[in-house]
Amino acid sequence: MGGLDDLYQQLILDHYRNRRGRGRIENASASVHEHNPVCGDECYLDILVVDDRLVEVRSDGDGCSISQAAASMLTDVAEGKQLDEALETVEHFRLMMHGDVEPDENVLGDAIALEGVAKYPVRVKCALLSWLALREAIAGYRETTAHGG
Amino acid sequence: MGNSAIAVDATALKAEFPLLATPRADGRALHYLDSAATSQKPRVVLDAMNAYYRETNANVHRGVYEMAAEATDRFEAGRTAAARLVNHPREGLVLTKNATEAINLVAWAWGTRTLGEGDEILITGMEHHSNTVPWQIVATITGAKVVFAPITPDGELDMDAMRGLINGRTRMVGVVHSSNVLGTINPVEEIVAMAHEAGALTMVDATQTVPHMPVDAAAIDSDFLVFTGHKMCGPTGIGCMAGRPEVLEAMEPFLGGGEMINDVTTEGSTWAEIPLKFEAGTPPIAEAVGLAAAVEYLEEIGLDRIRAHERELCVQMLAALDEVPGLTVLGPRDPDRRGAAFSWVMDDLHPHDIAQFLDSKNICVRAGHHCAKPLMRALGMQATTRASGYLYTTEDDVLALRDALIECRSWFGVG
Numbered sequence: 001m002g003g004l005d006d007l008y009q010q011l012i013l014d015h016y017r018n019r020r021g022r023g024r025i026e027n028a029s030a031s032v033h034e035h036n037p038v039c040g041d042e043c044y045l046d047i048l049v050v051d052d053r054l055v056e057v058r059s060d061g062d063g064c065s066i067s068q069a070a071a072s073m074l075t076d077v078a079e080g081k082q083l084d085e086a087l088e089t090v091e092h093f094r095l096m097m098h099g100d101v102e103p104d105e106n107v108l109g110d111a112i113a114l115e116g117v118a119k120y121p122v123r124v125k126c127a128l129l130s131w132l133a134l135r136e137a138i139a140g141y142r143e144t145t146a147h148g149g
Numbered sequence: 150m151g152n153s154a155i156a157v158d159a160t161a162l163k164a165e166f167p168l169l170a171t172p173r174a175d176g177r178a179l180h181y182l183d184s185a186a187t188s189q190k191p192r193v194v195l196d197a198m199n200a201y202y203r204e205t206n207a208n209v210h211r212g213v214y215e216m217a218a219e220a221t222d223r224f225e226a227g228r229t230a231a232a233r234l235v236n237h238p239r240e241g242l243v244l245t246k247n248a249t250e251a252i253n254l255v256a257w258a259w260g261t262r263t264l265g266e267g268d269e270i271l272i273t274g275m276e277h278h279s280n281t282v283p284w285q286i287v288a289t290i291t292g293a294k295v296v297f298a299p300i301t302p303d304g305e306l307d308m309d310a311m312r313g314l315i316n317g318r319t320r321m322v323g324v325v326h327s328s329n330v331l332g333t334i335n336p337v338e339e340i341v342a343m344a345h346e347a348g349a350l351t352m353v354d355a356t357q358t359v360p361h362m363p364v365d366a367a368a369i370d371s372d373f374l375v376f377t378g379h380k381m382c383g384p385t386g387i388g389c390m391a392g393r394p395e396v397l398e399a400m401e402p403f404l405g406g407g408e409m410i411n412d413v414t415t416e417g418s419t420w421a422e423i424p425l426k427f428e429a430g431t432p433p434i435a436e437a438v439g440l441a442a443a444v445e446y447l448e449e450i451g452l453d454r455i456r457a458h459e460r461e462l463c464v465q466m467l468a469a470l471d472e473v474p475g476l477t478v479l480g481p482r483d484p485d486r487r488g489a490a491f492s493w494v495m496d497d498l499h500p501h502d503i504a505q506f507l508d509s510k511n512i513c514v515r516a517g518h519h520c521a522k523p524l525m526r527a528l529g530m531q532a533t534t535r536a537s538g539y540l541y542t543t544e545d546d547v548l549a550l551r552d553a554l555i556e557c558r559s560w561f562g563v564g
Contacts, residue, residue, distance in 0.1 A: 003510040017562060039501055039517045040531035062531065064499035065561070126501065 008121060011113035021075025023058045030141035036125055041067055045133035052083050053096040059130050066123050071130035073111040083138050090135045097124045104148055139143040156458035157450055159543045165191045166541055170492040173511055180512040180546045185329050185357060185490040185537030187379045197442035198435045211339035211407060220434060227437025230444035235359060237366040237391040243424040244387060244432055248356045249279040251375040251390035254427060255352060256283035258403040265322055272313055272323040273298045273306055274527050275331060278520040280323045280354045300527060304331040304480040315347045323352040331480030332487035332520045333438055341371045361488055362456035368393045378436060383443035387436035397417060397423045454563055455540045459489040462538045466491050469551035492533040496563050500534040506557040512550055
């Protein structure tokens with residue numbers, strides 16, 4: 001069952017069973033609600049931004065082990081990052097999911113364990129759901145602040 | 150239905166399906182349990198389509214040369230076979246791209262020209278999106294309203310509620326013959342009679358029954374009844390709409406173009422007789438040839454025997470799934486009230502993870518919302534895992550599924 005073990009690395013199952021950063025943020029700087037049209041999974045992502053830095057990232061919702069582990073790893077790696085740095089991390093992760101980059105553990109942290117997902121096109125959307133929600137949340141935050149909101 | 154018929158020998162039939170008879174790359178057996186999505190194709194269907202392209206490929210209803218006439222004959226034989234299968238007059242059998250297009254044909258050709266403010270389209274909470282979304286589109290255009298009949302907690306249609314929702318404003322009643330998610334077989338004859346009494350037309354989605362059991366369109370008496378080729382051993386790209394001839398004659402066309410006209414002048418056009426009035430452009434010819442071969446194949450085996458086999462399969466499958474800890478099967482448990490599509494939920498395990506694990510055992514199932522999101526919402530679920538059988542599904546397939554599901558629990562650490 002080599003293929004299955006490649007996909008579901010131990011680190012993924014660990015994040016799935018003990019999900020980090022789960023929940024919502026009251027008075028969030030930006031919130032995003034995404035869903036996966038293939039399976040109906042939902043993802044809520046809240047960020048708290050102070051001085052252009054993600055001081056808190058929380059994700060909630062239900063989904064498969066891949067989507068839950070990806071969200072857990074995202075909150076781990078994104079918290080504390082400057083917004084631009086967080087966007088670069090998301091982009092690196094996105095490229096890894098499309099097999100277009102040599103993944104860098106220093107950038108991705110535990111999320112490098114999701115590299116094997118790239119071989120399963122239907123599951124790529126599961127892994128990307130929360131990560132693209134972060135990109136959208138940052139864009140939303142910047143748009144609001146740019147308009148003085 | 151068909152309880153006295155002798156079930157088919159599914160293991161022997163499997164050998165007639167090249168894809169199922171060929172070992173996978175890893176040398177292990179394939180357990181194909183996704184026939185509600187699409188069926189596999191027997192050799193006779195593949196051969197018939199191949200022979201058509203090799204021997205008589207020509208466009209239909211046009212050429213005067215002999216080969217074109219032969220192509221037309223083979224194409225029209227597909228219509229004849231499909232009409233015969235469901236006991237419907239062949240002039241009322243419209244060939245479409247699939248069942249979805251067949252429903253859209255009615256929604257657009259009849260619905261947009263007939264419905265208006267205050268009119269109601271009654272469908273059920275267990276319809277496939279194909280019998281939901283076209284009506285929502287028509288409602289937006291016409292001002293009509295789509296009303297959903299509720300389902301009971303055990304996955305059957307709430308007939309009392311349905312009866313109460315049919316009224317003088319109801320113009321169309323759409324109902325699925327058997328749910329692709331729950332397996333539930335609905336009392337379509339009773340519903341059609343109720344609708345007709347109120348003066349409404351009816352649309353029966355028989356996509357999940359025509360391949361699996363004898364379906365008598367004359368007895369059901371629906372104004373429209375749709376099904377699709379690829380779920381009944383035939384090819385993709387061809388669907389059927391069995392329409393009441395006098396209703397079809399009164400309807401305007403859906404798509405315009407070649408084939409569907411009587412005359413075209415710069416002032417306007419007149420339409421061909423039914424069913425060609427609804428078949429604009431070059432039709433799916435090779436697909437109609439494949440459909441005819443599929444119908445003949447099913448008739449030779451006997452739809453009553455296929456139903457008897459699937460009834461046995463229901464008993465085996467429900468018993469097998471009951472052996473898996475933490476698993477809940479949706480829909481009716483009585484084999485006489487359900488088809489061979491089985492959806493379940495299992496503790497905290499997500500359908501995607503279950504389906505991925507099963508795939509590692511060469512077991513093909515469907516995970517997701519099964520194009521029935523209103524039903525999923527009514528059930529309070531986002532997704533289920535579904536295994537669905539057909540005439541070639543064996544007890545060995547069922548037991549492989551059971552064993553893999555039990556193993557799946559410990560692999561993900563929930564059992």
